[in-house]
Amino acid sequence: MARVFFALWPPTEVAWQLSAVADSFAAQAGGKATRRETIHLTLAFIGDVPVERLPDLECAARNVHAEAFDLTLDQFGLWHHNRIFWAGCSVVPLALVELASALGAALQATGFDVADAHRNFTPHVTLARKVKALGAPLPPGQRLPWRCKKFVLVRSQLSASGAFYQTLAEFSLSGRR
DSSP: OEEEEEEEOOOHHHHHHHHHHHHHHHHHHOSEEOOGGGOOEEEEEEEEEOGGGHHHHHHHHHTOOOBOEEEEEOEEEEETTTTEEEEEOSSOOHHHHHHHHHHHHHHHHTTOOOTTTTSOOOOOEEEEESOSOTTOOOOOOOOEEEEEOEEEEEEEEEETTEEEEEEEEEEEOBOOO
């Protein structure tokens, strides 16, 4: 079995900035900061699938046609119910919503269950888990722009030291019309 998901991966400089915020907040509020090399925005979480079905996932994603777009992370938040500190965007690009929707539809048409498919898509980047001080002040918002030109299929392998991610495939987003 392989534990997999589809995601947007930030440029290196954005990942470094988010990692610094995650480390600082986790030091202040407790919790486990997301490691820089694992910072991403999940488009669709699939979970465990048989390894022999990975080509079917890749084929479904190759049939998704979506535009490249600009994403600006400009706010931080804390979900109390699951103790997650996150970064998000105050204005969600329509192209991001369309990408997540088209990907979800293609995956479901191929027989894959997408976790939380029944809920509205809430784009976010998890920066810390298991936050202890839920009343800790949030850092001031920053403008972290990133041009999204591709999305990836990732395999997650869990270990005592955290998750290790392996990119299995990349899918280009087309340029502007």
